Amino acid sequence: MRLTTLLAPYVMGAVMLLTAAPAQAEPEQAYAPVEVVHTEQVQAGPYHLTVGFSTWPLRAMQSLDFTFVPDGGLSGKSGTLAMTGPGLKQGMRRESPLSRHPRKRDVWGLDIQSLPTAGQWSFTFTVNGPRGQGTGTLGNVTVLEQPGPPLALSWTLCSLPVLGLIAFLAVAWRRHRPSRRLALIGVLKIRTPYRP
Amino acid sequence: MNPAPAYTVLAGTLMSLAGIHWDVQWHVDVGPDTFFTLPHLMLYSGSAIAGIASLVMVLRVTSAQRAGHPADPAVGGSPVRVLGGRFTAPLGYLVAGTGAALFLLYGLLDLWWHSLYGFDAVLDSPPHVALFISISLTMVGSVIVFAAARAQPWGRIGLVAGIPVLIMFTPLTTNAFSRLGLPIDARLAGSVFFAVCLVLMGAITLRRRRVALSIAVVLGLMQLFLWWFSPWAARVYADYVGLPLRDNLVGVPPLLPSIPMFMLVAALVIEGLLGLGRRRGWSARWLPQLVGAAGGVVVSLSMLVQMSSLSGGAGPVGRSAASVTAVVSDVLLGLTLGALAGFLAARFAVLLHLNAPAADQEGR
Structure with missing residues (x-):
């Protein structure tokens, strides 16, 4: 099955959501009134x-x-x-x-x-x-004081994606040692002319 | 090779980028918030579209692998065995899809957070920062996918379009460090570091003339578009739902002042020095750091001008923009972070090449 066929229902769904949302937005005009306690x-x-x-x-x-x-x-x-x-x-x-x-x-x-x-x-x-x-x-x-869990706990939990990214880069770095391969693969190969 | 999946991921990241600018502008210009707003829909749809496209690609490559067709690293990057080999995931799509999945997961946490703390539009709350990192992961995945397809014109075009998306997005995340009270402005440092690192990485990865300039031009076009789009969309949506605009609006889209507006100048310096270094045979060990440091100084000083003009005289770190201290400290910041950015840019380019070595042949 072609990818476009696979993706079509999701794209159509997203378009329908986008177009249907303004119709749903009308009742949302009733934002909560300002209550003074x-x-x-x-x-x-x-x-x-x-x-x-x-x-x-x-x-x-x-x-x-x-x-x-x-x-x-x-x-x-x-x-x-x-x-x-x-x-x-x-x-x-x-x-x-x-x-x-x-x-x-x-x-x-x-x-x-x-x-x-x-x-x-x-x-x-x-x-x-x-x-x-x-x-x-x-x-x-x-x-x-703030309600809810301690901020340190929230920050720890929410730092997981960035820690994951750093770990991913560290593993790639350790595995391939890019500093040793600068010349090897010619990323900055001196005197290699730019392609026109 | 079909470019549709890669461009679907890119389209998702573009939706996320435009959605976040629209959402923040909405908070600043109009205000009342619920979870079910159009900017949120756009933001979440972006990650959903990128995530679904990535998932489809993982399933396709897994299916092909099982049918005995070896995975081509040029399609999304090196194949990675996931869940004990049950799935074979091209690295780029794996990273993009993981980012999208994390986005939805932390979206639930964000919903709980707002139920506890209310809907104050604080950008640097823990769930928001996790959401921004998750979107950034999807953008990193998109860059890996296009870099793997760099032998194809559509791969190179996608990389030149995908890198500015990531540059545009990074100030949102680095903004979270502002609350730590660091001696330097975290947003300025983040803008200098990521802009230089990503532009240089693109130029080294593609090894062609005018790549840095092209990335800077696309970055400028995206800024121009969002400068128009985010206030326009916020006003149109406010009209539609019958809400008034706030009093005393500033008129500057809130997220754009942190993004380098003069990247074209820095890109010219980067192109010039890279070309000079190649012609003169300068050492590849320190040329990236030199180019990065020069680009970093240009971005840092241009940000001093940019942020002081947009914020009415105050420099990016709260001093007068014209003071000698401000200029000297910004030059030092640009030099050090730019050199570090250059060092990493060359190594990231090596990793991108190693990720799909077959395509490497075209550039030699």
């Missing part, structure tokens, strides 16, 4: 913000939705958010402009965002609006 309050100069969390308490590496809601809505306001935490280098801040939450467009927020390390984190807001600029910090947000 815990809130904290921050005063950034003249602006009062309510910070919402979709899970509480927070755990390292576990993603959640954050919402940042200024009193009076977003109209006429902009700002930045700087996060500091034990995972970041001394004095470094993860600073970004405040953006609307993609699944809750009437508030600022971060979607499916995780904090990488356990410890004390702080969120500093700088808000610009009709009453000028104001800055406020929500400090001492406790992030608990």
Whole structure:
């Protein structure tokens, strides 16, 4: 049997999956709503913000939705958010402009965002609006240890493919000793003209 | 010899490459994720197609072997006895198929990982790195398959197309080392090392003029395509499912800044030095290291310019791009990693030749 005949059903299957997927994608529009289970309050100069969390308490590496809601809505306001935490280098801040939450467009927020390390984190807001600029910090947000197996175990398990690749190369190297055969097989045979 | 299986594997790796760029762009530009998205489908289909083609080839060669026809090393590489001789697998298809199988296995682990940690798009999670290595294995298998068929024009063309796919993919994996806090930028080091090593390996393997240049041109074309494709596909898909784009988007496809954009210049240097070394009769013991070191410096310095221009002034290792320290440390990094890349490139080319020695005759 020719290879093309053998492969045809799989190629057709892949094409059907590709073409059928958009039809299935329609119901997927109903992405999970943003649920706030815990809130904290921050005063950034003249602006009062309510910070919402979709899970509480927070755990390292576990993603959640954050919402940042200024009193009076977003109209006429902009700002930045700087996060500091034990995972970041001394004095470094993860600073970004405040953006609307993609699944809750009437508030600022971060979607499916995780904090990488356990410890004390702080969120500093700088808000610009009709009453000028104001800055406020929500400090001492406790992030608990990561759930699941220890990271060392996960990394060991997931390093197996790269260790396999290295072992494969080591076996090939040991078997064929390529350094001794550079000239032998003419890979870089000097004075061997290039073929036109 | 039928090129269809080899090109099917290559098509699978190209789908994986485009799928990962689309997926990461989707996370950055749009956001909400489930396992069942079109970018994931493309990514998984790529490995599935490459894996099925590899499996079919292993079964065909096994069947031919049992019928008394000896396996031809030019078809996918040297035959390897698998599972106590039950199967006879051409080396290239064995590596490509193993990568695809591992990809599906670690895909299940990734699904469990997301059920525990959620869908934050962290590229350097343990299952993601395992997935990237698995895809890279399939790409390595594809390179072995085409190198074995280098006596045929389609084999040479496939190698020139397959090597850039691997170069494009390596920054995803080397990115995982960024979290270790190394004194050098892991992505920069990875880009310099793999780009030089793979381009030089291709040039030495095929022993023809303009191979390094051809690989660099194909690499550039792939970058141009993805520069257009990934933002376009993310926006079209977002429109289709009725999701808005995020605010404050940067506008640079997230994975492309780590891939050398000026590889053509490095390839010119590599071609020039290789040709000069051959004409002057320089020693094959150190010519690859010399060529690699020169190519490494060019890639390293060009990455300094590239990453600082794309990231608004900050150099690749977090210093000012214009500082003397940055230039000196990048020259040193390019020299050392380039020389190592050259050393390995020549030896890998030897291994590729030994894998299918019959085809070797055409280049002499």
